[in-house]
Amino acid sequence: MQHRTRLDVATEEHDPPFAIVDLDAFDSNAADLVRRAGGRPIRVASKSVRVRALLERVLAQPGFAGVMCYSLAEALWLSSVDLCEDLLVAYPTVDQAALHELAKDDKARARITIVVDSTAHLDLVAAVLGADHPELRVCLELDVSWRPVPGLHVGPRRSPVHTAREARALAEAIVRRPGFRLVGVMAYEGQIAGLGDQPPGRPVRGAALRWMQRRSAAELVERRSAAVSAVRRVAELEFVNGGGTGSLEVTAADPSVTELAAGSGLIGPTLFDGYRGFRPRPAVLFALPVVRRPKRHVATLFSGGYIASGTATSDRQPTPYLPVGLKLLPLEGAGEVQTPVVGRAADALRLGDRVWLRHAKAGELAERFTHYHVVRGDVVQRTVPTYRGEGHSFG
Template sequence: MEKFIEAFQHIERPFAWLDYEALDQNIDFVNALATKPVRIATKSVRSVNVLKYIQRKLNNCAGFMTFTAAESIYLIEQGLDHLLLGYPTFEENSIKKLLAYSKEGKDITFMVDAIEQMELLQNCAASLQTTANICIDINISTDYKWIYFGTKRSPLDSIQKLKNLTDMLGDYPNVRIHAVMGYEAQLAGVPDLSHVASTKMRAKGVLIRRLKKQSLEKITAFRRLAVAHVKSIAALAFVNGGGSGSIAYTCAQKEITEITVGSAFFAPALFDDYDSLQLQPAVGFALRVTRQFDSHTFVCQGGGYIASGAIGEDRAPVFLNKQYQLLPLEGAGEVQTPFLDASASLKVGDTVYLRHAKAGELCERFAVLHCTRGKSYEGPILTYRGEQQCFL
């Protein structure tokens, strides 16, 4: 934090910051661990300039996984290519724009897991006399009956369901299988919690690590069978899997040709509790202390940047200084945030530095990331919001 004092002394609070040294270390970590090409998850970054920076630094970049059709169009207009839409889309006008770009030679793949999605792509592609490349999203979550371990997204959780979908492809001549994705969310997106302090969270961590270990066999067997089935009817350009929390495991899988990574570059607070990751906090925000309630309780302006997902204390921002803690009955507030300073060393007017629980969501709050390298201010970088873009 001391290195920020000089670099950011002229910046009005609140502001979002990016530490280039930490970002570079995280990119180096991914480069060292990923033995297969890396596709960058744009939702975890949400800044065109930072996306391009990471792309240049990666040893082998497969392209980008985007989160909406409108975002994909914008990124193409900014010079990016090799886009995999990570989620199905039903926005007809945007689909047609993307297909027009694809017809001109851009590499664009649409995600599907249902016939309704293919029908729309067929109609749009036929109207433009072109072909829509699709990636079939299989569900490799683990259903233990007593607990569903993974994500409830794609319904394609069996070979029969997958076959039912692929058997219909003959009715859609303008849709072509291009890829398969099997995302092991229960490994890549769930913290291990082996170093947490509370007894309740430690017990949860023991269960999570056990479930992860038991999931491995099902993930491997089903994804390989699914990929083999699709390969029997179509040549695949790539098979995508993984995420920041499962880089080594996913890269070791024979059927996988590329891995998606996003959060590892910024290292948000939720990724502090992954046993396999050694990352440095690269992005966060700074708030001004504007009040002192008592000797240990201070108030800063702003701070209510709560992450999406299941409601819980792990969705709140965290302080870089571990001696500062949010109040359990107030949390991070919309316009002001009270907190405890165990050292009682703060004073009104000081700055406190925090990190968001998730990676790219902070960029929806700030137009600019103020960048530092060491103690030097490197200037501002626009986020999507700063570029006047809002996709979700």
């Protein structure tokens, strides 16, 4: 049975727009991440999933351990439902209500680690909770951007802690403060993990990215190892986290790293089509109905303007997937209430037919739908709520 036919048959009782999880693709992607990790445990990045049932599924598979959350409120909720006993909040929090909830919840404090990258974060926590607050687990974030020459910064703008000396100074400041226990280091190399080294149709950009990533990776092994060693002289660490879906092999080769992180590789969004070394299968798709046939080679779909965060460029738009041969109009794109698609394949579409699309990023589609239909073969096995479907939106 053809891929599109299989999906249409599986979901024939459901009216689009809706989203599905292709369970065979999801499980295949999970197995490939474990293979690429080379024996290092993978902490699941929840922001790339945002569906509790899928997080539970992947955490039950060998090779995965712990969750990398994107907000403290999210971590508190996941702890309350006993999803996992190891929850790292990968972004600093200034959420006062969540900090108060963490301070009064003994179980959550034993499970949740918050990230800091300056003494200002410690000061804020103490100001919110009082200087005598209960002990909180903290993780020091190291900046692992590439800075080959003064003034050039390649990578995400995250932590100000760049050198081994700066890492040790912050570690010493943390251990001196009552109410904090330093348990981990996090170092996310976004310029390697988050940039595809073979962008479609852009060979010159791809060559430049590969040149940058090789040099950044070589510099990073030495600097991250030195920083981790410096921190370990100050505190006994439980973990050193690094990497992402796009850099698992590179990060696993760094002896200072004890665990990896990944999430987008489970889903296979379009932004991860541009890597030479791996290709996730599209595991999450959404279907839109045809509502107009304005002219030959054109079909207009209902809604669809699910634009991904990041740079305001065309690669953040959804991509028509099935039937093959459709594309968006450059002057209209994906819209709030209608999305025209063009191509000869449109001529076979009738009103009410489905067009299947892929999102550019992994987790953000879950903010658009309250539920995902879980498909195995040509059957919907069950329907599961997204975070939003469970009444939560954390970002």
